[in-house]
Amino acid sequence: MGRLAILLSGLLFGTGVTVSGMVNPMKVLNFLDIFGQWDATLIFVMGAGLIVTSLGYQIIFRRSAPLFATSFRLPTSQDIDTKLLGGAALFGLGWGISGFCPGPAIASLVFGRMESITFVLAMSAGMILTKQIQNRAQTSKA
Amino acid sequence: MTITEFTPLTGLLGGALIGLSAVLLMAGHGRIAGASGIFAGLLTLKFDEEFNWQLVFIVGMLIGAAFSALSFFDTSSITFNGGPLTTIAGGLFVGVGTVLGSGCTSGHGICGLSRFSKRSLAATCTFMAVAILTVFVTRHVLGA
Numbered sequence: 001m002g003r004l005a006i007l008l009s010g011l012l013f014g015t016g017v018t019v020s021g022m023v024n025p026m027k028v029l030n031f032l033d034i035f036g037q038w039d040a041t042l043i044f045v046m047g048a049g050l051i052v053t054s055l056g057y058q059i060i061f062r063r064s065a066p067l068f069a070t071s072f073r074l075p076t077s078q079d080i081d082t083k084l085l086g087g088a089a090l091f092g093l094g095w096g097i098s099g100f101c102p103g104p105a106i107a108s109l110v111f112g113r114m115e116s117i118t119f120v121l122a123m124s125a126g127m128i129l130t131k132q133i134q135n136r137a138q139t140s141k142a
Numbered sequence: 143m144t145i146t147e148f149t150p151l152t153g154l155l156g157g158a159l160i161g162l163s164a165v166l167l168m169a170g171h172g173r174i175a176g177a178s179g180i181f182a183g184l185l186t187l188k189f190d191e192e193f194n195w196q197l198v199f200i201v202g203m204l205i206g207a208a209f210s211a212l213s214f215f216d217t218s219s220i221t222f223n224g225g226p227l228t229t230i231a232g233g234l235f236v237g238v239g240t241v242l243g244s245g246c247t248s249g250h251g252i253c254g255l256s257r258f259s260k261r262s263l264a265a266t267c268t269f270m271a272v273a274i275l276t277v278f279v280t281r282h283v284l285g286a
Binding site for chain 1: 144145146147148149150152153154155156157158159160161162163164165166167168169170171172173174175177178181182185186195198199200201202203204205206207208209210211214215217219220221222223224226228229230231232233234235236237238239240241242243244246247248250251252253254255256257259260261264265266268269270271272273274275276277278280281282
């Protein structure tokens with residue numbers, strides 16, 4: 001049952017980013033282009049996503065544990081530091097030049113377009129590289 | 143630059159589905175539905191329990207996108223921006239940035255804001271502002 005819920009969750013996510021049009025980089029860039037040919041669709045995507053998730057979370061967090069796991073695993077860090085903001089800024093830069101963020105980019109792989117594959121490979125390289133540097137920094141500190 | 147049609151209804155529907163996905167993953171497995179974190183977890187290639195659920199989620203995502211394309215979504219509307227260099231640079235920045243910043247549009251923008259995380263609010267404002275500025279500069283200053 002647990003695995004099925006995860007698969008269904010992924011399925012809803014993949015369908016959602018496709019239906020919303022977020023898998024189309026030009027649509028995302030036109031949303032970000034508030035001084036040009038603005039396409040406001042993504043406000044509706046974000047809005048609906050936030051309403052459903054915040055209401056759903058309210059109900060879920062009344063329970064002490066999830067249905068198929070022992071505990072909720074939520075981020076514990078509270079620090080708004082340069083790592084968080086610098087990372088978010090770099091992500092914004094990449095999002096702004098390509099029109100792709102991770103979810104839609106990964107989902108779009110099944111459409112078989114070369115650009116999607118290139119983007120996800122480059123993104124993977126960036127992720128692996130950053131994790132390795134972080135791990136090395138941590139080991140040298142310990 | 144290609145003009146895209148304003149589609150609020152499919153936007154609402156897609157957003158609601160992404161929300162349901164986040165709710166279901168939290169209710170069932172107690173996890174944040176953040177695409178970058180889940181995908182980056184897979185890349186560690188440690189074939190443990192973590193890897194296992196992350197793989198199931200990503201496979202689900204791909205099936206969902208494939209199902210949409212086969213039924214109602216017209217993939218021919220998809221238009222990419224710039225050439226291979228733009229795509230590679232974009233991918234690299236997104237990869238580095240989401241690992242450093244611990245999340246992306248889904249993890250911070252949907253899940254984080256929905257649990258009123260101050261870190262996610264700071265991250266979301268930052269990446270939105272930088273992305274808007276980037277598009278402004280590339281389209282209206284450099285005129286690409």
